[in-house]
Amino acid sequence: MSVIAVLGAGKIGEALLSGLLHGGHSPDDLLFTERYPARAAELTERYGVHGVGVADAARRADVLVVAVKPQDIEPVLDELAPLLGEESLVVSLCAGLPTALYERRLADGVPVVRVMPNTPMLVGEAMSAVSAGAHATAEHIAVVKDLLSHVGQVVEVPESQQDAVTALSGSGPAYFFYLVEAMIDAGILLGLPRALAGQLIIQSAVGAAKMLAESDEHPVLLREAVTSPAGTTINAIRELEKHGVRAALLAAIEAAKDRSTELGRAHEPRV
Numbered sequence: 001m002s003v004i005a006v007l008g009a010g011k012i013g014e015a016l017l018s019g020l021l022h023g024g025h026s027p028d029d030l031l032f033t034e035r036y037p038a039r040a041a042e043l044t045e046r047y048g049v050h051g052v053g054v055a056d057a058a059r060r061a062d063v064l065v066v067a068v069k070p071q072d073i074e075p076v077l078d079e080l081a082p083l084l085g086e087e088s089l090v091v092s093l094c095a096g097l098p099t100a101l102y103e104r105r106l107a108d109g110v111p112v113v114r115v116m117p118n119t120p121m122l123v124g125e126a127m128s129a130v131s132a133g134a135h136a137t138a139e140h141i142a143v144v145k146d147l148l149s150h151v152g153q154v155v156e157v158p159e160s161q162q163d164a165v166t167a168l169s170g171s172g173p174a175y176f177f178y179l180v181e182a183m184i185d186a187g188i189l190l191g192l193p194r195a196l197a198g199q200l201i202i203q204s205a206v207g208a209a210k211m212l213a214e215s216d217e218h219p220v221l222l223r224e225a226v227t228s229p230a231g232t233t234i235n236a237i238r239e240l241e242k243h244g245v246r247a248a249l250l251a252a253i254e255a256a257k258d259r260s261t262e263l264g265r266a267h268e269p270r271v
């Protein structure tokens, strides 16, 4: 089994380590890097996985998963550049960073796979989209898909679609949290205690998500099934339409995609 190093074990990095351990990887085949010794000690105690320096990780690991914030990438690339060759595999989880950035900064031929995961990775329900860089083969993609399948679902997309994916599933959980928050407020408006409103809405969200995931029905049909003639739901739907909620979602997700494109441009070479 290959050795996997997670560079930057923050929220996403820790979720990946935890998922890989649950998926049967031995702590001896996993490494991580962290800047603060206290955080490294905490992770070692929790998972039995060892923290090392970036250079050590580069020497010992077959797969290097980069999970630092995009703005922290430069020093990591500086450290990795002299140490990696064609036999390494770099997997970037960093929002907006193109594979071309890694390819420019690392030695010629180093394979890079770009991934857009999302935070439900923390509970083993991530949606991850993977894209091959110029030197990544079908075999590299298979390795990455297998790795991420321990923490949720995985699809492969062309890298040109990664900004759209970022806007849709990368930021997607935030839209659902926002909706749930607004619906709990509606419960408060109707005079329900906050805890009860929260329980009613969160379980409704879990149930609706399960129906969407487990039935083959289109969302429109599932909604129509609870929208009876002259009933309560159609009154709510009329208000949602009146307030342009569908148009707001289209505009919001388009704005997220535009921002992702803009962030990616910050890493294009200056001419």
Ligand SMILES: NC(=O)c1ccc[n+]([C@@H]2O[C@H](COP(=O)([O-])OP(=O)(O)OC[C@H]3O[C@@H](n4cnc5c(N)ncnc54)[C@H](OP(=O)(O)O)[C@@H]3O)[C@@H](O)[C@H]2O)c1
Residues within 6 Å of the ligand: 007, 008, 009, 010, 011, 012, 013, 033, 034, 035, 036, 054, 067, 068, 069, 070, 072, 075, 076, 093, 094, 095, 096, 116, 117, 118, 119, 170
């Ligand atoms: N969270 C999301 O919803 C989400 C979704 C999709 C993709 N992503 C991507 O996942 C990546 C990580 O996000 P996150 O939310 O997990 O961020 P995070 O919690 O801030 O984790 C990043 C970790 O990397 C560490 N780090 C930074 N530079 C380092 C270095 N040179 N060597 C070793 N460790 C270093 C940071 O340590 P310090 O505490 O010292 O800074 C931090 O623990 C980001 O690139 C983000 O774009 C996140």
